[in-house]
Amino acid sequence: MMVTTHAAMGAALVALLPLSPRLAGVAALAAFCGGVFPDLDLLVGEHRRTLHYPDYYALCALPLAGLAVLRPLALTACVAAFVGAAALHSVADAFGGGLAPRPWLSDDHRGVYCRLGRRWLHPRHWIRWDGAPEDLALCGVCVCVVLLAADGHVRTLAAATLPVSVAYTALRKRLPDLAPWLVE
């Protein structure tokens, strides 16, 4: 899935929670950032392994959400939203395509790395590849949810992901030839 889809999905999920208006905006913003965070391992380390933790993020998100319910402060809400969105991102990558430069060929068994199982989870191809039409559609739905349900700067950020996602979707199948360094 595109990083923009992950970001919008995290923000959309938090925007739908019944949070107090005091916390809702910053928590959705933190979730947007948490949705982006795992893919920073495109820049350092091994993609979908170094900063992707489908197991540990999820295990941490539950007590952090409990703490945010018991102590509803901006800090606790933001940390829980950030880690929860990073967990959602990492788990969702197992339902996308593989890691190879041309994931539409289904020629790679690596979806996301699971440390507890010490193995790669296989890509399920529900979203066939990053930048597939269904990926863009999911991104669009999540952006609409953020625009309708959230407040504050996260709405601007979410809206800004749409033109980026449309351009990426349009170019995705040509990227291995246009910019091989970007997809390898």
Ligand SMILES: [Zn+2]
């Ligand atoms: Zn990812």
